[in-house]
Amino acid sequence: MTPIEVKDNKSYFANLPIEELASKYGTPTYLYDAAIIEKKYKQLREAFKVKINIKYAAKALSNISVLKFMKKLGAGLDTVSIQEVELGLQAGFSPEEIIYTPNCVSIEEVSAAVDKGVIINIDNIPLLEQFGHKYGSSVPVCIRINPHIMAGGNYEISTGHIDSKFGISIHQMRHVQRVIQHTKLDVKGLHMHTGSDILDVDVFLRGAEILFEIAEDFPDLNFIDLGSGFKVSYWNDDNTTDVAELGKKLSERFKVFCSSYGRDLELFFEPGKYLVSEAGLFIAKANVVKQTTATVFVGLDTGMNHLLRPKLYNAHHEVSNVSYPQGIERIYSVVGYICESDTLAADRKLNEVNEGDLIAFHNAGAYGMSMASNYNSRFRPAEVLIYKGKDYLIRKREDMEDITRNMIAVDL
Numbered sequence: 001m002t003p004i005e006v007k008d009n010k011s012y013f014a015n016l017p018i019e020e021l022a023s024k025y026g027t028p029t030y031l032y033d034a035a036i037i038e039k040k041y042k043q044l045r046e047a048f049k050v051k052i053n054i055k056y057a058a059k060a061l062s063n064i065s066v067l068k069f070m071k072k073l074g075a076g077l078d079t080v081s082i083q084e085v086e087l088g089l090q091a092g093f094s095p096e097e098i099i100y101t102p103n104c105v106s107i108e109e110v111s112a113a114v115d116k117g118v119i120i121n122i123d124n125i126p127l128l129e130q131f132g133h134k135y136g137s138s139v140p141v142c143i144r145i146n147p148h149i150m151a152g153g154n155y156e157i158s159t160g161h162i163d164s165k166f167g168i169s170i171h172q173m174r175h176v177q178r179v180i181q182h183t184k185l186d187v188k189g190l191h192m193h194t195g196s197d198i199l200d201v202d203v204f205l206r207g208a209e210i211l212f213e214i215a216e217d218f219p220d221l222n223f224i225d226l227g228s229g230f231k232v233s234y235w236n237d238d239n240t241t242d243v244a245e246l247g248k249k250l251s252e253r254f255k256v257f258c259s260s261y262g263r264d265l266e267l268f269f270e271p272g273k274y275l276v277s278e279a280g281l282f283i284a285k286a287n288v289v290k291q292t293t294a295t296v297f298v299g300l301d302t303g304m305n306h307l308l309r310p311k312l313y314n315a316h317h318e319v320s321n322v323s324y325p326q327g328i329e330r331i332y333s334v335v336g337y338i339c340e341s342d343t344l345a346a347d348r349k350l351n352e353v354n355e356g357d358l359i360a361f362h363n364a365g366a367y368g369m370s371m372a373s374n375y376n377s378r379f380r381p382a383e384v385l386i387y388k389g390k391d392y393l394i395r396k397r398e399d400m401e402d403i404t405r406n407m408i409a410v411d412l
């Protein structure tokens with residue numbers, strides 16, 4: 001979980017006093033600690049005995065400065081839209097370092113990605129056919145497989161199950177081979193991404209096993225991409241994927257696979273959450289503390305427009321009162337200012353909240369800002385990246401011009 005340090009009744013994030021960051025940048029603001037991103041990156045890399053290729057999933061947190069930092073760490077990039085491809089290129093990634101894994105896109109968008117020179121990953125047979133007819137063996141391709149394993153406990157964020165729209169079913173491999181034979185497609189990679197929150201290392205291994213088995217029918221592979229699914233600790237004492245155990249078991253299994261395949265392939269992963277979730281703290285101000293007959297609400301100067309995960313997935317974010325970390329504890333429902341029931345955290349113990357206090361959401365690095373919207377015509381928050389004791393503004397808070405930029409006021 002995202003650490004806040006309390007010294008002399010003052011709260012610190014990445015060794016900087018949070019209240020001072022709030023007065024400097026205003027609220028609400030997303031704060032990111034680059035040291036945590038670096039720590040997580042190294043943890044994952046060092047867990048494996050074989051060399052792994054970490055493709056950071058840009059959609060988790062797509063600020064260009066974060067992408068540049070990932071590049072500096074040595075990561076590649078996993079992208080899900082042509083716009084993320086562009087962003088990755090602007091951040092300094094070379095096309096070969098970027099994998100493009102869209103779903104339900106047109107052949108035109110895929111062609112635009114081909115023109116950029118990135119690795120193309122295809123997730124349905126009709127598109128594979130179109131791709132084959134258009135490019136034949138001239139452009140290498142990766143195929144996204146759905147191994148039908150149920151990842152984690154949440155159906156919404158699991159993508160490997162039978163009802164999922166993602167990937168080509170393992171039961172359709174015969175059809176895939178027909179398409180390849182007729183179009184001479186050059187398949188260089190096999191991919192799976194079964195969704196977030198796989199806790200059990202053995203579930204991961206089962207998925208890998210399925211991919212290794214299928215790989216025997218694809219003689220020209222360069223890489224196997226096992227996607228993501230690393231579970232992150234959102235609660236104080238939550239379980240996380242045991243990356244050390246996964247790394248150890250999977251490295252051994254991968255070596256055996258490579259020797260039976262006949263040559264050493266590259267092993268890709270696409271972590272998003274794992275790298276950035278813990279690095280993010282989202283701070284907002286308590287506008288009102290409102291006693292009703294049923295509860296005490298803390299109403300913030302933010303809402304589901306800036307942090308959608310609680311509403312979208314029933315996700316849990318730990319919450320802290322940054323201003324009075326030593327106050328007595330009371331029970332609150334922390335809600336937003338949006339005209340919806342946008343409860344961000346229900347029935348939480350917080351150090352007594354007064355109007356004007358700073359409230360922080362932990363684990364806000366992944367799918368926080370990248371899912372933010374302008375609903376209720378609110379401005380999207382600022383983002384600040386902290387590196388070696390220095391804070392850098394990496395996105396300005398929006399203003400009225402951002403709200404009206406593409407609107408056209410017509411008189412009828």
Ligand SMILES: *Cc1c(COP(=O)(O)O)cnc(C)c1O
Nearest residue numbers: 057101193196228270271272273
């Ligand atoms: C979203 C996504 C990821 C990252 O998932 P996390 O749970 O954030 O690690 C990886 N690969 C693909 C294809 C994705 O769509």
